[in-house]
Amino acid sequence: MIAHKTLLCLCPLLDRIGSMQRKTCYFDNAATTLISPQALRTYEETALMHMANPSASYAAGRESHRLLESARASVAEVLGVKSSNIFFTSGATESIGIVMSSLLWAKTPGEVLISAIEHEAVGAWAAILKEKGWTVRTIPARGGFIRPETLEGMLTKSTRLVAVMAVNNVLGTIQDMKGLSEVIRRKESEFGRRIFLFSDSVQALGKTDFTPGRLDIDGASFSGHKIHGPRGVGILYLSTPRIQVLSHGGGQEGGVRGGTENLPAIAALAVACRQLADRNTSHIVQMNRLIRDGLSGTDKTVLSPEHDTTPYILSIATHLPSEVALRMLQDKGYLVSSGSACSNNARGKAESVYRACGFDRYASGALRISFSHDNTLEEAQGLLEALREL
Numbered sequence: 001m002i003a004h005k006t007l008l009c010l011c012p013l014l015d016r017i018g019s020m021q022r023k024t025c026y027f028d029n030a031a032t033t034l035i036s037p038q039a040l041r042t043y044e045e046t047a048l049m050h051m052a053n054p055s056a057s058y059a060a061g062r063e064s065h066r067l068l069e070s071a072r073a074s075v076a077e078v079l080g081v082k083s084s085n086i087f088f089t090s091g092a093t094e095s096i097g098i099v100m101s102s103l104l105w106a107k108t109p110g111e112v113l114i115s116a117i118e119h120e121a122v123g124a125w126a127a128i129l130k131e132k133g134w135t136v137r138t139i140p141a142r143g144g145f146i147r148p149e150t151l152e153g154m155l156t157k158s159t160r161l162v163a164v165m166a167v168n169n170v171l172g173t174i175q176d177m178k179g180l181s182e183v184i185r186r187k188e189s190e191f192g193r194r195i196f197l198f199s200d201s202v203q204a205l206g207k208t209d210f211t212p213g214r215l216d217i218d219g220a221s222f223s224g225h226k227i228h229g230p231r232g233v234g235i236l237y238l239s240t241p242r243i244q245v246l247s248h249g250g251g252q253e254g255g256v257r258g259g260t261e262n263l264p265a266i267a268a269l270a271v272a273c274r275q276l277a278d279r280n281t282s283h284i285v286q287m288n289r290l291i292r293d294g295l296s297g298t299d300k301t302v303l304s305p306e307h308d309t310t311p312y313i314l315s316i317a318t319h320l321p322s323e324v325a326l327r328m329l330q331d332k333g334y335l336v337s338s339g340s341a342c343s344n345n346a347r348g349k350a351e352s353v354y355r356a357c358g359f360d361r362y363a364s365g366a367l368r369i370s371f372s373h374d375n376t377l378e379e380a381q382g383l384l385e386a387l388r389e390l
């Protein structure tokens with residue numbers, strides 16, 4: 001039996017577990033979320049009713065184009081920015097790649113500063129940029145936070161880009177993006193040249209009050225499947241579209257991302273974005289608190305800090321290797337992760353984040369619990385008991 005009403009038919013993994021007649025509760029929502037029924041319906045309706053290419057000049061094409069622009073306006077409204085700053089992509093990885101690869105156009109390599117807790121989608125660019133002669137330096141993240149004063153001490157006249165994720169996908173820590181952008185703008189006037197502040201904001205959307213314009217960020221990435229939208233669609237926010245891209249095509253998305261737009265997924269993503277406003281965060285806070293408080297006084301350690309951390313992500317450590325604990329929890333019907341399940345080497349990557357934050361001795365036994373509105377308090381109570389029994 002599956003706990004979520006809708007999971008049974010939609011998720012083969014859970015379905016398989018379900019066929020073993022075990023109640024399965026999904027607590028890995030930072031890895032991916034279940035598409036909402038409204039987003040799914042919009043996807044289907046758009047695929048069937050608006051099949052014309054948005055670039056086609058006949059009426060049906062113009063109608064698809066109108067829908068595309070209305071989705072863009074919806075997303076822009078949710079992010080508190082202008083429509084002209086929103087570009088649709090195939091996901092956060094592509095959004096990140098568009099920004100990072102644009103550096104390769106520079107006539108002379110400069111310096112980039114990348115936080116110690118970035119997702120692989122950003123981290124992988126460090127090696128490429130180094131090979132191309134760039135200096136890549138790591139901004140420390142003790143306790144999971146990047147301090148503006150630490151960044152200030154690291155910025156030099158050669159710094160071209162700073163990458164700091166808005167919410168960490170392993171610990172849930174929320175960065176002081178406003179503080180970081182203020183430091184950058186101050187240094188820009190001192191050095192007399194622009195520094196691009198990029199923020200991988202995949203885990204911030206829907207999990208914090210996140211508006212890139214107000215935070216004075218130059219670029220940000222988002223992903224549909226993390227907010228109950230479809231997979232294979234993402235957003236790139238750019239404060240100015242004057243970015244030199246490596247990949248070229250039919251000029252769609254203002255030339256930032258060529259290729260026929262994935263209209264059904266984009267329309268469904270816009271619906272998922274609009275639904276974020278209806279989400280009840282206090283329910284998530286309650287589940288998080290239940291597990292936090294329930295583990296205190298046990299041999300399990302809560303790693304996610306209490307302050308400046310989204311309640312949607314809770315990292316804990318047990319005395320068992322994380323793979324063993326994961327398997328035991330799965331056998332009891334609870335799916336959690338050992339870190340960032342969206343990376344090929346999920347465990348290794350999560351371990352490096354825990355180490356960068358100063359949690360070395362917990363790194364190999366850490367687990368990430370990530371909540372969604374589909375989870376119930378009853379499920380959270382069950383997970384707590386399963387954790388206690390480990």
Ligand code: PLP
Nearest residue numbers: 091092093119121169202223342
């Ligand atoms: N950045 C973060 C923080 C993530 O958690 C993920 C997760 O998968 C990604 C980037 C990659 O997103 P996508 O799957 O849309 O490429």
